[in-house]
Amino acid sequence: MKIPVTEKTEILVIGGGAAGMAxxxxxxxxxxxxxxVEHDGELGGILRQCVHRGFGLAAFREDLTGxxxxxxxxxxxxxxxxxxxxxxxxxxxxxxxxxDEDAFPCAxxxxDEDAFPCAxxxxDxxxxxxxxxxxxxxxxxxxxRVSFDQCVxxxxxxxxxxxxxxxxxxxxxxIFTAGTAQQLMGRGGLCIGRRIVxxxxxxxxxxxxxxFTLAGLEVVAMIEKMDxxxxxxxxxxxxxxxxxxxxxxxxxxxGILGEGRIxxxxxxxxxxxxxxxxxxxxxxxxxxxxxxxTLCRGLERADGVLPSWLHLCGNCESVHDLxxxxxxxxxxxxxRL
Amino acid sequence: MSGSFxxxxxxxxxxxxxxxxxxxxxxLAALDIRVTVxxxxxxxxxxxxxxxxxxxxxxxxxxxxxxxxxxxxxASRSFDxxxxxxxxxxxxxxxxxxxxxxxxxxxxxxxxxxxxxxxxEGLRILGRDEVLAMEPRISSEVTAALxxxxxxxxxxxxxxxxxxxxxxxxxxxFRFGQRLVRMEREAGGFLxxxxxxxxxxxxxxxxxxxxxxxxxxxxEIPAVRIFPTAAxxxxxxxxxxxxxxxxxxxxxxxKGKGLTLVPTVDGTLLVGATEREVPAGSRGGTDxxxxxxxxxxxxKVVPGLPLSEQIRNFxxxxxxxxxxxxxxxxxxxxxxxxxxxxxxxxxxxxxxxxIKTPGLGCAEQLGRHCAALAAGFLGNPGPNPRFDPMxxxxxxxxxxxxxxxxxxxxxxxxxxxxxxxxxxxSLGEIKDAxxxxxxxxxxxxxxxxxxxxxxxxxxxxxxxxxTLAEGQRIPVEDVMKDGAGSYVLEK
Ligand SMILES: Cc1cc2nc3c(=O)[nH]c(=O)nc-3n(C[C@H](O)[C@H](O)[C@H](O)COP(=O)(O)OP(=O)(O)OC[C@H]3O[C@@H](n4cnc5c(N)ncnc54)[C@H](O)[C@@H]3O)c2cc1C
Ligand SMILES: Cc1cc2nc3c(=O)[nH]c(=O)nc-3n(C[C@H](O)[C@H](O)[C@H](O)COP(=O)(O)OP(=O)(O)OC[C@H]3O[C@@H](n4cnc5c(N)ncnc54)[C@H](O)[C@@H]3O)c2cc1C
Numbered sequence: 010m011k012i013p014v015t016e017k018t019e020i021l022v023i024g025g026g027a028a029g030m031a032x033x034x035x036x037x038x039x040x041x042x043x044x045x046v047e048h049d050g051e052l053g054g055i056l057r058q059c060v061h062r063g064f065g066l067a068a069f070r071e072d073l074t075g076x077x078x079x080x081x082x083x084x085x086x087x088x089x090x091x092x093x094x095x096x097x098x099x100x101x102x103x104x105x106x107x108x109d110e111d112a113f114p115c116a117x118x119x120x121d122e123d124a125f126p127c128a129x130x131x132x133d134x135x136x137x138x139x140x141x142x143x144x145x146x147x148x149x150x151x152x153x154r155v156s157f158d159q160c161v162x163x164x165x166x167x168x169x170x171x172x173x174x175x176x177x178x179x180x181x182x183x184i185f186t187a188g189t190a191q192q193l194m195g196r197g198g199l200c201i202g203r204r205i206v207x208x209x210x211x212x213x214x215x216x217x218x219x220x221f222t223l224a225g226l227e228v229v230a231m232i233e234k235m236d237x238x239x240x241x242x243x244x245x246x247x248x249x250x251x252x253x254x255x256x257x258x259x260x261x262x263x264g265i266l267g268e269g270r271i272x273x274x275x276x277x278x279x280x281x282x283x284x285x286x287x288x289x290x291x292x293x294x295x296x297x298x299x300x301x302x303t304l305c306r307g308l309e310r311a312d313g314v315l316p317s318w319l320h321l322c323g324n325c326e327s328v329h330d331l332x333x334x335x336x337x338x339x340x341x342x343x344x345r346l
Numbered sequence: 347m348s349g350s351f352x353x354x355x356x357x358x359x360x361x362x363x364x365x366x367x368x369x370x371x372x373x374l375a376a377l378d379i380r381v382t383v384x385x386x387x388x389x390x391x392x393x394x395x396x397x398x399x400x401x402x403x404x405x406x407x408x409x410x411x412x413x414x415x416x417x418x419x420x421a422s423r424s425f426d427x428x429x430x431x432x433x434x435x436x437x438x439x440x441x442x443x444x445x446x447x448x449x450x451x452x453x454x455x456x457x458x459x460x461x462x463x464x465x466x467e468g469l470r471i472l473g474r475d476e477v478l479a480m481e482p483r484i485s486s487e488v489t490a491a492l493x494x495x496x497x498x499x500x501x502x503x504x505x506x507x508x509x510x511x512x513x514x515x516x517x518x519x520f521r522f523g524q525r526l527v528r529m530e531r532e533a534g535g536f537l538x539x540x541x542x543x544x545x546x547x548x549x550x551x552x553x554x555x556x557x558x559x560x561x562x563x564x565x566e567i568p569a570v571r572i573f574p575t576a577a578x579x580x581x582x583x584x585x586x587x588x589x590x591x592x593x594x595x596x597x598x599x600x601k602g603k604g605l606t607l608v609p610t611v612d613g614t615l616l617v618g619a620t621e622r623e624v625p626a627g628s629r630g631g632t633d634x635x636x637x638x639x640x641x642x643x644x645x646k647v648v649p650g651l652p653l654s655e656q657i658r659n660f661x662x663x664x665x666x667x668x669x670x671x672x673x674x675x676x677x678x679x680x681x682x683x684x685x686x687x688x689x690x691x692x693x694x695x696x697x698x699x700x701i702k703t704p705g706l707g708c709a710e711q712l713g714r715h716c717a718a719l720a721a722g723f724l725g726n727p728g729p730n731p732r733f734d735p736m737x738x739x740x741x742x743x744x745x746x747x748x749x750x751x752x753x754x755x756x757x758x759x760x761x762x763x764x765x766x767x768x769x770x771x772s773l774g775e776i777k778d779a780x781x782x783x784x785x786x787x788x789x790x791x792x793x794x795x796x797x798x799x800x801x802x803x804x805x806x807x808x809x810x811x812x813t814l815a816e817g818q819r820i821p822v823e824d825v826m827k828d829g830a831g832s833y834v835l836e837k
Contacts, residue, residue, distance in 0.1 A: 010749045048764065098764035145748070149759040152752040172658035172802040175580070179631035180660065182827035182834050193808055193835070199822065200836040268629055269831020290836075303767075306585075306790070312572040 014143050014156045018044040018092070021144055021157035023099045023304065026054020027332045028323020028339040029163035030082040035093050035343025036161075041093045044155065046146060048098045049124045052086060053079035054165055055188070055324075056332065058195040061216055063243070064179055067333035078332060094226065097148030102160065102304050104142050104316060141317055159318050159346050162305070163339065166298040166324040171265075178265030178275070187213045187295040192223060202291025207231045208262050208276055212240035212330060214295030217247035221250045222295075229289050232276060241330060265292070298328045320346070349372035351544045356382040356519070357727075358720050359538055359547035361561055363387075363524050364395040365706055366698055367553035369713030372509045374551070375516035376733045382545060383518060384538065386525035387829055389789045393555045395706070396792065397579070397630075397662035399606055399618055402436070402495040402707040406469060408462030415464045417711040418704045422496050428710055432508035433499060433739020435611040441497035441593035442472070442481060444647065445490045450597040454492040461494070467548070483648050487717055497593050499608050502706050503588040503792040507745065509709070511782060513738040514769055516730065526554070529564040533829035549723045551716045552697040556665050562690065562697045563649040568677045570688050571670045572700045576628070577619035577662040578636035583655040583800050589648075596647045605643040612769075612795060615623040617644060618650075619662065620803045630661040643665055657800045667700025675687060689715060694723045740778050744770040765813075768799025776810055780817035788828045790814065807834075 022033040049058065056064070059075025066072060069081070086093060097155045143156040168186040183202055185193070187209075193199045205221055207214045210233035218228045231238075231249075236259050238245055239344030249256060257276065264275030266286065273288040302325060308316055315321070322339040329335045358374045360367045363385035374381040405419035429436040445451040454471055461469045468510060470493045477484060477491040492767075514520055524540040535548040554561040556602040559571045582589075587609070608616040620636040632689075637659055644651045667688050668679035687708070688699040696719045705712065721727060743751050743761060754774070755762040761774030769793045779793035787803070790796055790810050797803030797810065811834065815822040823835045 010747055012748045012752055048767065096763055098767065100764075100770065147751075147755065147762050147764055149755075149762045151755045151759075151762060152748060167801045168804050170802045170804055172581075173654075173656055173800075175637060175656055175659060177632045177634040177637055177659070179629070180828075182832035185807075186801075188802045189807050201834075202836055263634065265631070268827065270833060319622075 012154055014154045016155045018042050018187055019158050022161040025052040026165050027221045027335045030086050031336040031339035032161045032322055032343035034085055035340040037089050037091050037342055045091050046099055048097045048099050050096050052083045058191045060174050060195050064332050068336055093146055097146055100145045100147050102144050104140050105329035114271045120181045141314055161320050163323045164301045164325045165326055167301045169297040171294050179268055181267040181271045183271040183290055184292045187217045187293055190293050204229050204289045205291040205293055206289040209295035210238040210256055213245050215244040218254045219248040219252055228254050232260050232262055233258050234261045300325050355548045356380045358549050360551045362553040362555055363390040364393045364529045364555050365709045366712055368509035368711040368718045369512040370551045370553055371518045373717035375513050375518050376730055378728045378730045381518045383520045383528050385522050388522050388785050390510045391503040395502050395506045397660055397836040398502050400499050400502045402498040403704040404466045404484055404494045405464045406457045406466045410463035411582040414686055417708040421707045431735050432737045434508045436496035436500050436504050437611050439592055440495040443492040443595040443597055444488050445597055446487055447599040449599050451490050453597045457492055483646055483650055485649055501611055508737050516733050547695045549720045557794040558699045568670050570667045570699045572665045573668055574663045576622050578632045579660050580640055580656050581658045582615040583657050585611040586615045586655055601745045620683050620719050620790055630663055632659045632661045665700040675731045691719045731795050743772055765809045766796035768801050769795040771796040786826045786828055808832050
């Protein structure tokens with residue numbers, strides 16, 4: 010049986026990373042009632058694991074670490090009227106009723122029609138006025154349903170991983186996505202391996218190559234299928250060149266070797282077709298980020314358009330290179346709500 | 347050296363804790379005897395049981411009169427009850443075996459005949475239009491299909507783990523990390539040796555999977571040997587839930603392996619399985635050409651299947667049994683592979699050798715069969731008066747009705763803390779899996795589904811490792827992914 014709505018908010022923000030925090034702050038300053046929900050035990054999102062500098066150059070004209078950048082927003086959120094629930098996950102979003110009388114939420118209570126504003130430009134006229142939008146939340150306090158007027162989806166992105174690349178071979182230990190490696194090293198101070206091959210030479214891969222080198226680990230090679238490293242010029246200079254990271258271009262990994270722990274990868278040169286083994290004890294994949302819109306499933310209209318009460322921002326909207334633009338865009342969105 | 351051995355006495359020793367060993371142990375636990383299981387690995391279901399197709403067959407593939415046919419039909423009929431007792435998810439989704447031409451249509455008719463003779467109910471041969479109405483994503487080149495409404499799917503390790511937990515609750519002593527290295531007959535039974543233990547047993551049930559021939563040959567001369575071949579599989583994301591609603595078997599028109607599509611109980615879509623030679627002793631790994639062959643078959647059978655949604659591929663080893671003869675000092679296959687289940691009973695040593703499909707579905711039947719043979723050697727002991735066939739299944743939040751889920755969280759807030767976002771798995775479930783015997787990341791994954799989804803543990807690995815370390819009171823650096831040597835971190 011479904012559980013009933015037990016809580017209401019005007020704005021529900023899902024995800025407490027850079028995007029969610031900025032959107033929540035702007036909406037709150039705008040006089041809105043905001044509930045900010047974060048899956049993790051703390052606010053900050055991906056910034057929490059970024060120990061390197063390069064954040065805030067545009068927003069604060071300062072060169073901050075990811076954590077420092079996050080800390081500024083976290084303290085602003087904590088000092089605001091935003092209701093924050095960490096350790097809490099939104100399991101699903103739904104929209105119910107469509108003009109049918111049982112689902113007429115404005116009929117009782119305050120009669121405050123503004124609480125359920127007519128969707129603008131959604132093309133479905135006043136039908137949406139009668140709908141109730143709610144989210145199912147799971148946290149240490151329990152499982153509960155919260156209704157809202159507008160929802161900001163700021164769930165960030167997830168990393169593409171080896172599984173989706175369809176590589177052949179064994180499935181040993183010692184294979185991590187860059188994000189997992191960063192999480193284990195940064196937040197836990199744990200050591201993921203000694204001789205590391207990094208697959209993918211974009212920003213994330215380059216930053217991790219530097220972080221590994223600084224931690225005393227050997228980056229055996231970065232393998233990149235394009236004919237040049239991707240990412241920001243700044244990272245090519247400060248990570249690749251400064252630390253003399255060996256990069257193998259026009260090459261892919263097409264096999265995994267080793268049984269208990271990984272012992273190497275099969276590299277394939279895309280130009281010559283030559284396959285050869287590169288020994289390593291760790292493989293880190295940095296092969297792309299995918300906006301995480303799992304919660305949108307089932308909400309798309311027939312034409313694929315999302316309902317007008319659902320707003321995407323930050324990496325969940327599109328993958329951003331710079332956090333400053335994430336914050337700026339999210340703030341603009343928050344003000345409009 | 348021998349001073350450091352621990353010495354045990356037991357009535358029945360089971361070698362191997364795959365699904366068959368676990369069900370043999372469960373059936374033996376129903377008798378009033380001592381039962382000990384020796385498993386070389388750290389956990390149950392790490393062998394063939396962890397990587398297979400997970401289909402519960404109806405019995406229309408097996409020649410009438412065979413043990414396979416009898417057991418498979420019986421298993422299919424009783425499977426809902428078994429899963430209820432053990433708290434295992436089972437989806438009787440039905441299957442369609444597709445033909446794309448006359449050769450395959452002949453095969454369908456032959457299987458229909460087998461099925462009828464075996465007493466399988468509800469079988470029908472469908473024409474093209476009917477097939478396409480039931481499964482619109484199948485290629486319109488299809489010409490006919492055999493519909494078997496009784497076919498179902500399970501998570502294979504879930505069944506094996508359930509049997510393990512139930513056997514253990516009924517008093518079976520499972521000893522992990524104990525590889526049988528030597529065995530000899532002695533007065534009144536057998537002496538079994540691992541690197542750490544000596545076990546005196548009155549009867550031995552050999553369920554050693556791929557090594558079942560080698561275990562038997564510790565005492566007997568070779569008769570049936572296993573010559574493994576490998577299989578490749580691809581798993582597609584649960585975004586494709588409902589892409590096909592039935593298990594789809596494609597019976598190829600040409601010689602060679604067909605395609606199988608399984609809508610799993612987890613909502614993912616399993617695509618399998620190739621068959622290829624492997625070097626002796628190989629532990630597997632997928633093969634590039636094998637994976638390509640699968641995508642080629644998909645393009646033919648289900649042309650719109652987005653293989654871009656793949657989240658993982660894996661390989662399996664088939665334990666093909668062959669009668670062997672000695673030729674110049676080596677044992678070579680004598681004929682075509684043995685078709686029926688091979689159960690050898692040799693003066694108290696009972697061996698299940700090279701049990702292939704439908705061994706998973708027939709695990710309960712095979713286990714009972716072994717227990718009955720063992721009981722004969724043990725002088726037909728009475729029943730265990732305290733035997734309880736019901737397992738207290740772990741909580742699985744995903745898919746649970748909301749009010750029930752809310753109740754679980756109100757009793758233990760850890761069930762409110764989601765750890766694995768893809769699989770909707772909570773901290774409470776992970777802690778419970780560790781209490782129930784998970785000692786590795788993969789052990790947690792098999793028990794809870796954490797790390798099995800599209801992000802493949804990228805987001806939950808750290809939290810799961812910490813829970814494993816805490817639950818076992820070990821440093822996080824000692825957490826393994828899987829078996830020996832699969833350490834996740836450096837010290
Ligand atoms: C390795 C790396 C290096 C970077 N380096 C720089 C740099 O040097 N300079 C720079 O300016 N930018 C950098 N960036 C970019 C910038 O940090 C990110 O674009 C930005 O932080 C993304 O913020 P976000 O809020 O969109 O996503 P995230 O920070 O990922 O936040 C999403 C949050 O949503 C939560 N969540 C997800 N699903 C749910 C749910 N169902 N319920 C509740 N909560 C949920 C998650 O737990 C997470 O906390 C870097 C990014 C990466 C990955
Ligand atoms: C590719 C494939 C697909 C299949 N599909 C299906 C299907 O769809 N439906 C179906 O019904 N059946 C299917 N089967 C068959 C089914 O999976 C097997 O019959 C079943 O899993 C065999 O279980 P087991 O317990 O014998 O083997 P395992 O799970 O391998 O267990 C054997 C255990 O013995 C242990 N062991 C070995 N040697 C020793 C030793 N010396 N000392 C201690 N322990 C030892 C191993 O570590 C292992 O844990 C399939 C099989 C394969 C290979």
